[in-house]
Amino acid sequence: MTVRNNPGAPSLDAILTPACRKWAGSSKSDNIFVEANMNKMAEAAARVFWALGIPTRLLVVMALAQEGEACVCHLVAMLGMRQALVSQHLMALRKAGLVVATRRGRYVYYRLRYPWIAGWIRRALRAHKMEWRRLPAPARQCPCPTCRTKPPAPMGR
Incomplete structure (x- = not known):
């Protein structure tokens, strides 16, 4: 996800709720897993909007x-x-x-x-x-x- 690479954008830690942060863990590999899930959610939402468009x-x-x-x-x-x-x-x-x-x-x-x-x-x-x-x-x-x-x-x- 490009959020972390954009200097003006909030960090992933600022976006995640405390419960999500606990689940996600603090290691870099865990954050990549969360980012991959966020990308999948965004793709699913895009499919819905494409279908209704x-x-x-x-x-x-x-x-x-x-x-x-x-x-x-x-x-x-x-x-x-x-x-x-x-x-x-x-x-x-x-x-x-x-x-x-x-x-x-x-x-x-x-x-x-x-x-x-x-x-x-x-x-x-x-x-x-x-x-x-x-x-x-x-x-x-x-x-x-x-x-x-x-x-x-x-x-x-």
Whole structure:
């Protein structure tokens, strides 16, 4: 990590909490281990922000937050996008660790691994004086068994 090499930046000891300092130890090799973990955390955070940096992926995330769990055909019907496009974005969200897939029969259902991410997005919008509105119910019924058994979601907020 370049923090230690930058003369104006705080030292690693100033950044770490006392509990972390005790865990990290005082030897140079221990500090390198802590720095490597900090780099891994920064890389993981960058993957999350990269995944959420595309508007279509934000729509998919918010649709999953609204529905709780949905299959690709339901997301396609809800967002009005092509199946291939929705699937590609779901794959990127899965690689970033934000979405979990569960297979039931011939359908794959997706849900957010961390549902609080939707709250993050809402708070970021509120900070810019904007509000996320509820996505409308699917324009057409999707063919999955889950959609056939539950009543349609109400439109509006």
